[in-house]
Structure formats: C-alpha cells, structure tokens
Amino acid sequence: MDVYVIGMAAHDPADRIVDKRLEEMVFDTARAALDDAGVARDELDHVTIAACDELDGRSISSMLMAAPAGAYLKDEMKVTDSGLTGLCLAAMRAGSGIFHLGLISSWNKSSIAPVEEVMKSRCDPFFVGPIGLNMAVADGLFAQSVADAYGITEDDVSRAVIEGYRRAHRNPRGMQRQVPPDYEIANSPHLAAPLRKGHQAPITDGAVSMVLASGEWVAEHPQCQPLARIAGIGWRNESYSLNQERLAGLEGFRNTVDDALNMAGLLDASELDVFELDSQTGYHELAFKAALGDDVPEFVSPSGGAFAQNPYFCTGMTNAVEAILQVNGLAGPVQVQGAQIAAAHGSHGFAQQGNVAVVFEGV
Numbered sequence: 144m145d146v147y148v149i150g151m152a153a154h155d156p157a158d159r160i161v162d163k164r165l166e167e168m169v170f171d172t173a174r175a176a177l178d179d180a181g182v183a184r185d186e187l188d189h190v191t192i193a194a195c196d197e198l199d200g201r202s203i204s205s206m207l208m209a210a211p212a213g214a215y216l217k218d219e220m221k222v223t224d225s226g227l228t229g230l231c232l233a234a235m236r237a238g239s240g241i242f243h244l245g246l247i248s249s250w251n252k253s254s255i256a257p258v259e260e261v262m263k264s265r266c267d268p269f270f271v272g273p274i275g276l277n278m279a280v281a282d283g284l285f286a287q288s289v290a291d292a293y294g295i296t297e298d299d300v301s302r303a304v305i306e307g308y309r310r311a312h313r314n315p316r317g318m319q320r321q322v323p324p325d326y327e328i329a330n331s332p333h334l335a336a337p338l339r340k341g342h343q344a345p346i347t348d349g350a351v352s353m354v355l356a357s358g359e360w361v362a363e364h365p366q367c368q369p370l371a372r373i374a375g376i377g378w379r380n381e382s383y384s385l386n387q388e389r390l391a392g393l394e395g396f397r398n399t400v401d402d403a404l405n406m407a408g409l410l411d412a413s414e415l416d417v418f419e420l421d422s423q424t425g426y427h428e429l430a431f432k433a434a435l436g437d438d439v440p441e442f443v444s445p446s447g448g449a450f451a452q453n454p455y456f457c458t459g460m461t462n463a464v465e466a467i468l469q470v471n472g473l474a475g476p477v478q479v480q481g482a483q484i485a486a487a488h489g490s491h492g493f494a495q496q497g498n499v500a501v502v503f504e505g506v
Contacts (some may be wrong), residue, residue, distance in 0.1 A: 150180025193229025227459030283335025311447025349454030377402025461491015
C-alpha cells in the first residue's frame with residue numbers, strides 16, 4: 144500500500160483514568176497525534192473513529208465524541224468492531240486516491256462500562272444468554288479447546304503469563320506491574336475452567352490516535368518524515384459458534400495473518416522482525432504461536448502486549464504503536480535491534496471471533 148503513518152500518540156494508560164472525562168482523554172490524544180505529525184486539523188480531509196457505544200457508556204457515542212476525536216466538520220466514518228479495524232479502514236481511504244490526509248482515533252475507557260457487562264448484552268437472548276455466557280466463559284471454552292488441540296498445560300500458561308509480565312515490566316509505556324509469582328497464578332480462582340483469573344491480562348483505560356497520509360501527499364510535502372509505511376492489512380470474521388472446530392482451528396487468525404503478509408509481499412510470519420499479538424490470556428499467546436507453527440517470528444510481543452496495557456477495544460491499536468516504534472528504533476528498553484518489518488494483531492468478539500493484522504515497514 145502507498146499509505147504512511149506520519150504521526151501518532153497513545154494516552155498514558157491507567158486502570159482507571161479519573162482526572163479526565165472521556166472527551167478530554169480522546170481530545171488530548173488526537174491533538175498529540177496531529178502535533179507529532181506536524182499538521183493542523185484544518186488540513187485533514189477525513190477522520191475515522193473506532194469506538195464502541197456500549198463500552199463508552201453512551202448511545203450513539205460519536206454524536207458526543209466526533210468533535211474531540213478531531214472530526215468536527217470533517218468527512219467522518221465510524222467502525223465498531225475494533226480499533227485496528229478502524230486503522231484498516233483509514234488506510235484504505237488514504238489509499239483510494241480520493242482522500243490523502245486522515246486521522247484515526249480509537250479509545251476505551253472500560254472503567255465507565257465494564258467489558259463483561261457489555262459482553263453479556265451481546266449474547267443470543269434465547270439460547271446462550273440464559274446460561275450466563277460472557278467473555279470469560281467464552282475464553283474458558285477457547286482455553287479448553289486449544290489446550291486439547293495443542294497440548295497446552297496449565298504450567299505452560301503460567302510460564303507464558305510470567306514471561307508476558309516480565310516483558311511488560313520493561314516497557315515504559317505500559318503499567319509496569321510487578322511480575323506475579325507462579326503460585327499466585329496457579330492458585331488464582333477459576334473463572335471458567337481451565338481459565339483462571341491470573342491467566343488474564345488486566346484491562347485498562349487508554350486511547351490511540353494516528354495520522355495517515357497517502358504516498359501522493361507525502362511526495363508533495365518533502366518536509367514530512369513518515370514513521371512507517373502500511374505494507375499490508377487483513378481481517379477475517381469467523382462463525383459465531385463456539386464449537387471445538389471454530390475455537391481450536393484458529394482459521395480466522397491464520398487467514399488474517401496470511402492476507403496481511405501476502406499484501407506486504409512476505410512469504411510467512413517468520414519474515415517479520417516483530418509480531419505484536421493481542422493475547423488476552425496466556426492461553427491465547429500459546430495458541431497463536433502454535434497456529435503459526437514453524438513460522439513464528441523470533442520476537443513476539445516484546446512490549447509485553449496486553450500485559451503492558453490493555454485498553455480492550457483499542458489494544459490492537461496499542462500494538463500498532465509498539466510495532467511502529469520498533470521499525471523506528473524508538474521502542475526503548477524493549478527495542479529489537481535492527482527491526483525493519485513489524486506486524487500488529489487485534490481481535491474482537493466472543494473468543495476472538497474477529498481478527499485483524501497490519502504490517503508496518505520502516506521508512
């Protein structure tokens with residue numbers, strides 16, 4: 144794709160951001176991304192919003208959030224699947240030849256509307272709703288399925304969680320939580336067997352904004368120094384079903400990654416220098432790696448991924464920020480030396496029904 148990221152910003156994460164309204168948090172992040180790009184809001188010709196009404200605790204939240212997200216009197220579109228889905232839409236608009244300079248804004252202040260309560264409202268009301276299906280139960284079914292399919296043990300998961308926290312603790316852009324001892328994870332309560340509370344990445348508040356430009360716009364503005372080229376994008380949605388075939392097959396994840404890699408001209412994931420995965424639990428990272436087989440890159444989620452920060456709806460966008468920092472050599476203590484190609488992954492829906500991947504190339 145002839146589309147470039149020319150500026151970005153991520154709000155400081157917190158378990159609960161209490162000193163700002165949601166509108167202020169989003170405005171500050173969008174403003175910082177524009178400043179990073181060195182462009183004025185008046186220069187934008189389109190804005191993409193990636194947000195969820197229920198998680199925002201507001202009906203038709205874009206009516207209130209469009210202005211602070213930078214979309215006042217601008218051509219605006221909204222995506223409600225996930226933040227990284229919004230980035231794909233914004234990239235396609237910038238690559239269409241119709242639009243040339245755009246802003247993508249995504250956020251999640253999950254402390255306003257707890258994720259589990261929102262997920263309960265998305266259940267089928269006649270069949271799965273009455274049994275109390277929520278995100279934890281769906282992830283428990285996923286954990287059980289992938290454990291059986293790939294021989295993942297609870298000890299394997301505990302080690303993956305500890306390693307995730309270790310990487311995350313080094314990341315100055317994350318929460319830098321203390322690494323939990325093995326016994327604390329092993330003795331944490333079951334949420335939906337075999338999934339334990341200690342296996343989950345804690346959910347945080349956060350926001351991400353990026354400025355995207357077409358190759359034509361970049362060529363006409365030689366003073367602009369792009370951060371990365373968007374080399375490939377891909378997304379797939381799987382069946383709503385939570386059967387063994389869907390959960391353990393990970394077909395949507397595999398196809399999503401393949402689509403993004405093919406567009407980027409890469410043979411397989413092993414050609415990536417860094418792959419930032421959206422792993423909401425220790426089971427997820429192990430399952431995603433198993434699904435990639437022999438093509439697993441050497442460096443997977445060096446940032447700590449969701450264990451560093453996890454603004455659920457836009458965690459994929461946070462992964463994109465980390466991937467772009469890697470190809471610019473600006474990731475700090477978690478930098479992978481010589482990284483030139485990095486990918487970000489995001490997911491959404493019950494047991495990762497939807498997957499998104501974006502490949503970034505250093506400029």
